[in-house]
Amino acid sequence: MSTGTTWNQFINNAWVKPASGSYLSVENPATGEKLAEVAKGDVKDVDRAVAAAKAAFAAWARKTASERADYLYALNRLVERDKEELAATITAEMGKPLKEARVEVGFAIGLIRFAAENTRRLQGEIIPGEMVDEKILIDRVPHGVIGGIAAWNFPLALTARKIAPAVAAGNTIVIKPHELTPLASLKLAKLVEEAKFPAGVINIVTGDGPDVGVPLVAHKDTKLITMTGSTPAGKKIMAAAAEHLKEVRLELGGKAPFIVMDDADIDQAVEAAVSARFSNSGQVCTCNERTYVHEGVYDAFAAKLRDRIAKLKVGDPTDPATDMGPKVSLAELKKVHEMVEKAVSQGARVELGGKRLEGGVYDKGVFYAPTLLTGVTQDMDIVHNEIFGPVLPLLRVKDFDDALEKANDCRYGLSAYLFTKDLGNILRMTRELEFGEVYVNRGAGEEPQGFHHGYKESGLGGEDGQHGLEAYVQTKTIYLNA
Incomplete structure (x- = not known):
């Protein structure tokens, strides 16, 4: 043994x-x-x-x-x-x-x-x-x-x-x-x-x-x-x-879109967006990799999202109060940071985080700050490449058509999220959203009796x-x- x-x-x-x-x-x-x-x-x-x-x-x-x-x-x-x-x-x-x-x-x-x-x-x-x-x-x-x-x-x-x-x-x-x-x-x-x-x-x-x-x-x-x-x-x-x-x-791999429409429960959507991005330091194939928010609620959503991310406690994973632990390795941390730097070079803004955490307990491990990127556009690399880390790119969309088009503009097809109360949009999603697993008005987490599978790459x-x-x-x- x-x-x-x-x-x-x-x-x-x-x-x-x-x-x-x-x-x-x-x-x-x-x-x-x-x-x-x-x-x-x-x-x-x-x-x-x-x-x-x-x-x-x-x-x-x-x-x-x-x-x-x-x-x-x-x-x-x-x-x-x-x-x-x-x-x-x-x-x-x-x-x-x-x-x-x-x-x-x-x-x-x-x-x-x-x-x-x-x-x-x-x-x-x-x-x-x-x-x-x-x-x-x-x-x-x-x-x-x-x-x-x-x-x-x-x-x-x-x-x-x-x-x-x-x-x-x-x-x-x-x-x-x-x-x-x-x-x-x-x-x-x-x-x-x-x-x-x-x-x-x-x-x-x-x-x-x-x-x-x-x-x-x-x-x-x-x-x-x-x-x-x-x-x-x-x-x-x-x-x-x-x-x-x-x-x-x-x-x-996955590159899950997280779509929030103007009729969504904003508080519920914010909580789910944070949980689905920062759980396990974002190291989940079904994680919220890119968040698309209807322009009618974008400002309100962004403000609440920023406040919620700022409250996350990063530290000792054995502490019951800790929300997020370290990255699994230094190589993985460096990969994530390089992606953030590339996004900034392409015009994104770091609203929160964007760096390795250092000092005190952080010096012993490989911790990366929960990161919020705004000013993100669909053509940026970070919208298309899997981050697999605690970085949330936030994008604005005009309507459901725009959200579907941007969500499907992706070589991956594992998981997606949709927050809306519009049954018509939900039914359209079942036909038009090109992902094998979709969470509607809830956060992440597949169940043993479900079927976890993806499309495309x-x-x-x-x-x-x-x-x-x-x-x-x-x-x-x-x-x-x-």
């Missing part, structure tokens, strides 16, 4: 040292403290994990749906039991405020529970044949070994989002957590072990993308790849998967709910005659 603060890999229900003998450091982005060392896996570790998953597949797939559900229910109870420890781990390795980490753990619990509840709802079909007494059966069967790659911004939930439906459907899985935030996934592996899953059903290999992610995607025995991460990384995965024509499900396939679960099976057509 782990020795002190050193973690090995979880392969075939054993804690295995990396073939390289090397380890990676995991640091707390709020304090700079070294939290642990984790195995630096490579292609040999991937081969071993995939072999274990392949050997376990036949027996796991033969288990009844109820039997697979029982293992997931057992895991769910253990996650519920250890939810405070898991939340503290997320906060330490990722930097999100503890109150948000608790929400993440709750979401992971919901994802595992949904998968357990729905193992028996992966149903086939019976179709009349053309021959006497013939029946055509459309069965749904598991793929085999699944390769999963998780991002760093929701280290527990994204791992649970891939493991739960994969094994519920009868597959086995090898997961690569992000090298910046592997600890929550490794603690989940401890609970997999305690829940007594059969050896090889769930495996976790830690390490970086080139050494672990690339061979996992390219491996001839992984039949489906599910990945959450950036669009450039997703395109590379899709290309690598093409060699063996394996399925890919990619949840990639936001990915392929989707996660969660019955549609997400069915992605982990394939159809088999049987012409049945006596």
